[in-house]
Amino acid sequence: VTRVWADLRTITIAMESYRLDFGNYPTDSEDDFRGLRTGLLQLTTPLQYIAVVPFDVFSGDVTQSINGSAPHFEMGSTGLPPSFYAQGRKEPGNIHAFALYSHGPDTYDWFEHEENWPFNGPANPCPTPTSLSMGTTSYSPTNGTKSIGNMHEFGGSWRAGNWCLDGILIRGDGWDLFPIQS
Numbered sequence: 001v002t003r004v005w006a007d008l009r010t011i012t013i014a015m016e017s018y019r020l021d022f023g024n025y026p027t028d029s030e031d032d033f034r035g036l037r038t039g040l041l042q043l044t045t046p047l048q049y050i051a052v053v054p055f056d057v058f059s060g061d062v063t064q065s066i067n068g069s070a071p072h073f074e075m076g077s078t079g080l081p082p083s084f085y086a087q088g089r090k091e092p093g094n095i096h097a098f099a100l101y102s103h104g105p106d107t108y109d110w111f112e113h114e115e116n117w118p119f120n121g122p123a124n125p126c127p128t129p130t131s132l133s134m135g136t137t138s139y140s141p142t143n144g145t146k147s148i149g150n151m152h153e154f155g156g157s158w159r160a161g162n163w164c165l166d167g168i169l170i171r172g173d174g175w176d177l178f179p180i181q182s
Contacts, residue, residue, distance in 0.1 A: 001141065001151075004102045007054040008153040011040065011073065011100055014049035015155055021047065024091065025079040025098045025156060028115050029072070039077055058103045058151075075100045076114030078156075092119055093174035097156040104139040110150045111136040118161025118170070121178045126164040135164025 019025050026039030043049040059071035077098040078091045099117055103109050113120075113134045125134040139149035162175040 001105065004056065004058060004104075004151055007056075008073065008100055008102065008151060010050065011043070011054070012153045012155055014043045015098055015100070017049050018043060018047075019096065019156070024085070024096055025077045026075075027079045027081050028077050029075040039075055039079060040072060042082075056102045058105055058107050073100055073102055074109070074111065074114060076111065076117030078118070092177040093160070095157050095160045095174045095177075097158045097160055098154070099136070099158060100153045100155070101136065102151040104149050104151045105146055106139075106148050108148065110148065116178075118158070118163045119174060119177045120162040122162065122176045124169075125162055126167060126169050134162070135170075136166075138166050 015025055026042035029039035029041070040053045044052060053072045056071055056073045059073075075098055078095050079098070080089060080091060095118075097118060099111070099114065101111060101114075111117075114136075117134065120134040123133065136152065137149040139151045140147050157173065159170055160172040160174050161177070162169075162171050164170065
C-alpha cells in the first residue's frame, strides 16, 4: 500500500510538470494502454518526466495485460489526444483535471466511466450509493488492508464536472458538459 501511494505521488508530480510545459494534462490511460488511452506514456517520451510508468501491483493478474507485463495505473483526464490539439480542439469548458488511481488491495476497479470523467452531462451520477453511473469509491486503510475501493490522486480542477466520490455528488464548473468523443 505504501509503495502504491508513493508511485501515485510520483506520477502526480510528473503530471503537474507536464501541464506546466504543455498547458494541459495527458489523455486518459488504461492499465494495459489499449487504443488511444495511453496518456501515462506521454510522461516518458519525448520529454521524460518519469523514466518508466510504474506497475500497479493491485491491478490483478499480469495475464490481463496485452503484452504480458504487469498492468499500470489507470487515469481519467480532461486531456485530449495530441492529434486533437493539432486540429485546434480544446477540453470541454477549458477545464484541466485528472484522476489517477490504483485498483487498491481488493484489486477491483471501482471507477465507473473514467474515460468520460468528470463530464457526465446533467444526469445524476449518484443514483444510489451502490450504483454509480460515474464516479469512484475510495480505499480506506481504517477498514483493514483488504478494504474495498481505489487509491486515488486527483489534480487540477478535479472538483469540476458532475460525478460521485464515495457516494457524494461532486458538481462544479462544467457540470452540464458532455465529454468529447474520440
